[in-house]
Amino acid sequence: MGTLYGREREQTAVDGLLDGARGGRSGVLVLRGEPGIGKTALLDHAVAAAGDAFRVIRATGVECEAELPFAGLSLLLAAGLDRLPALPGPQRRSLEAAFGLSEAATVPADRLLTGLATLGLLAELSSEQPLLCVVDDAQWLDRASLDALLLAARRLQAEGVVLLLAARDVGPPGGPGEAFPVAGLPELRLSGLDEPDAARLLASRAGPELPGEVRRRLLAEAAGNPLALTELPIALCESATAGAGAGAAATATGTPGVLPLTSRLQIAFHGQVTGLPPATQNLLLVAAAEGNGDLDVILPAAAVLGATAEHLAPAEESGLVTTTADRRLAFRHPLLRAAILQRAPLQQRLTAHRAIGEALEDGDRRTWHLALAATAPDADLADALERTAVRAEARGGHGGAAAYERAARLTPDRDGATRRLVLAAEAATEEGKLAQAEALADRAGARTDNPFAHALLDQVRATAHFWRGSYPTAYRLLLDAAGTDIEAPHAARMLLQAFHTAWYVGEEPVAVVLDRLARLPLAEGDPLTPLARHLPAAVLPALGHPAPPLPAARDTAAVARRAGAETPSDLVQLCGVTLVLGRDAETIELAGELIAEARAKGTIGVLPTLQFFLAEAELFHGRHRDAEVTATEALALARDTGQHQWVSQLSALLGFLAALGGAAEECAARTATALTTAPRSAAPAPGEPWAQWALAVLDLGQGRAAGAADRLRALTTGRYRHHVSATRAVPDLVEAAVRLGTPERAAEPYERFARWAGAAAQPWAEALRLRCQALLGPDELAEAAYRAALRLHDGTHRPFEQARTALLYGEWLRRERRRTDARPYLRAALETFERLAARPWADRARTELTATGTTAPTPPTDGSPLTTLTPQELQIVRLAAQGLTNRDIAAQLFLSPRTVGHHLYKAYPKLGITSRADLPALL
Secondary structure: OOOOOOOHHHHHHHHHHHHHHHHOOEEEEEEOOOOOHHHHHHHHHHHHHOOOOEEEEEOOOOHHHHHOOOOHHHHHHHHHHHHHHOOOHHHHHHEEEEEEOOOHHHOOOHHHHHHHHHHHHHHHHHOOEEEEEEEEHHOOOOOOHHHHHHHHHOOOOOOOEEEEEEEOOOOOOOOOOOOOOOOOOOOEEOOOEEEEHHHHHHHHOOOOOOOHHHHHHHHHHHHHHHHHHHHHHHHHHHHHHHHHHHHHHHHHOOOOOOOHHHHHHHHHHHHHHOOOHHHHHHHHHHHHHHHHOOOHHHHHHHHHHOOOEEEEEEEHHHOOEEOOOOOOEOOHHHHHHHHHHHHOOOOHHHHHHHHHHHHOOOHHOOOOHHHHHOOOHHHHHHHHHHHHHHHHHHOOOOHEEEHHHHHHHOOOOHHHHHHHHHHHHHHHHHHHOOHHEEEEHHHHHHHOOHHHHHHHHHHHHHHHHHHHOOHHHHHHHHHHHHHOOOOOHHHHHHHHHHHHHHHOOOOHHHHHHHHHHHHHOOOOOOOHHHHHHHHHHHHHHHHOOOOOOOOOHHHHHHHHHHHOOOHHHHHHHHHHHHOOOHHHHHHHHHHHHHHHHHHHHHOHHHHHHHHHHHHHHHHHHOOHHHHHHHHHHHHHHHHHHHHHHHHHHHHHHHHHHHOOOOOHHHHHHHHHHHHHHHOOOOOOOHHHHHHHHHHHHHHHHHOOOHHHHHHHHHHHHOOOOOHHHHHHHHHEEEEHHHHOOOOHHHHHHHHHHHHHHHHHOOOHHHHHHHHHHHHHHHHEEEEEEEHHHHHHHOOOOOOOHHHHHHHHHHHHHOOOHHHHHHHHHHHHHHHHHHOOOHHHHHHHHHHHHHHHHOOOOOOOOOOOOHHHOOOOHHHHHHHHOOOOOOHHHHHHHHOOHHHHHHHHHHHHHOOOOOOOHHHHHHH
16 A cells, blocks of 8 residues: 555544444445545555455446446446345345346336345345445436436445445536535545645655656646656656756646646557557546446457557556556556547547447447447437336436437437437436426427427426426426327326426416316226325315315325326325315325335335325324334435425424424524425425424424414415425414414414314314414304314314414413312323423423413423334334334335344333343334
């Protein structure tokens, strides 16, 4: 291992991660910096420091394969494929499909599952000794590989894995090599060496005989860049040896301000290559274009350019490349490979890619390299590229857009090329490349007058507008697209998307979409028909519009399954709209079933959505701890999978739970996250309604009725007034307004709530309406309303709301000087609030009870030991108590078995037990 000058801090960070892995902890670090700044050297240091104690796997991103799904991941994990059988079935099948080891149709098209499978495989590879996973030039990884690695990185905990990623920020947003997206992962940015360290490094490379003027020139030009300090003197010496003298020195070091440092380094590297025999240069060009270093591909391809294995020797002797025992070729530095590619004439690069494609066996890499070499339309190659795109989509990977677009360029006939441009635009939307999607949509739209094609392209544009927060524009585009002369099933899909968009626009657009959806002539056997009928029946009554009777959600789901709805993703909206009309018990039942199915199938992409709806229903039922466990897992999944909408929603929901417990700082932090997390920076935060309700409940619980009333008034009368959270917040507004002596502020929202409760026809909803009525008056009717509400609360299994009604009734009785009558209600409320850890409400009930002239019980000093567990620990403990093994729990929760064991051993001391055998009795 060579000496690293001036990198003590960075080496300490890397060594610390290795030490942690030796002790069973996992660690991740992203090394950032300009080309040549020392990222690769630090990776080499890590590999050398790991030694034989670690298993090491390594890969490098390849720019020309940045659009090939899972190309980088398959290279990184190739040595561990023998461990695939140890993974849970869905995860194993997902990786097999991603790597082309099986048919993609055997797994759900969920790219996120591949990330969990990557986590599982890394954990398996570390089961016998710590694992060091090193990825250089990560900015050139294909997006599917990058997503899988980042998801795994965010969930690494106690596996003994170190993951090091080196990357630089290059390229436009949305394209390969864009600013490397590593939000949430620890980063270390490398800067240039200070002058003393730079001088030491230069002296070690150039020797003491370097003239002082040249030394000063090199130090100034390199600006602390270690690679420049290493390579520019070599180029200088080689030029001088060739007789070029001072002029060559000036060329090698460059002129200040004329060429960027990277360009000068590439020139220096290229200068070292141009002195080699032509056949060796051709072989290096093929190796640079191939990217993976596979000599079994490089040598046959190089033979087409007149190079053989013997021509490797000059490159090895000059130290430009090395070869390994497993027949891999590695360049001394990634910039050397880039220099060879960028400085080669176009025709030579095309010839190299064609030779590589012909040397590869049938497959996507062969197709891609042949496509890179194509200079004219080629129908067969275009067809092959489309098949590559279809396979990428079936595997759940990115890359379909690039393949479709290149296929369009190679398609001889205009209509076929246009069709592929439409497919490319749709694929780019799915991949989150919004600017590219809109550009492709414009190109395709200019080539066709087909109404259906334009409808699809408007759907692409609408999706881009939605994710940027331009909800009204997205809504109008979708509504217009669905109104064109297209088949009903396509119109239904657009209207279902328009419903989601309209939800953020306002109540009236929602009604318009649902009315259109209800009148759509869908066939009874169409998989979309049950949902298209259920949504209007569930939502329109809540908006005060007539609608047909609403069937049970499970019945609708069963009909949809018989019609062909196969996955939880097809049924997820049923869970959400069931909440709109207050059928919370149906949400708990159906969401629970779909979550179990999603876990079994590995369709994790839909889990945060389902878990959000489940957590809402659990909260409404007063199951606050269950809601916290559900929402906490969902939030981690949403963050790990980049689902910003649900990060916002779930953060706000957890903020509400914190407000109920009086945790002001946590509530503020959670709601701040919710309000600043949007799909795109310009978009309103999806969690805004829940966040505002959370902050209002915090105010209400702490006696700040004015702040609560202001927030709740805005929420229940604004554009979000039809949202579930806004509807359920009306009783809080009524209480706050009455406390302020301004009940008229709640009059209009209460009338809407009363109509909603009538449409919902749920006993608990009528109980809340009666509570509001008791608060609003007249006072002589209050007692009858409170008592009727409490009777309806019995048997509804909503302890928190029942306790709040009892508290308000007890307060009313005390104000009426009926202290003895008030005590049982206040005491019951206090007991419930303490059991639910709703501290502000418990404090209020205790104060009221004391005011009746009786001694209120002191707050409990210790509760169940289960309350000391984190939500994740509680979730794991519950599953372990059911008899599940660590591996079973890991498969359910998408963790590694060692992480599960780690959390169990942290939980046992908190619970006062020593093994999982004690858990069933404790629970």
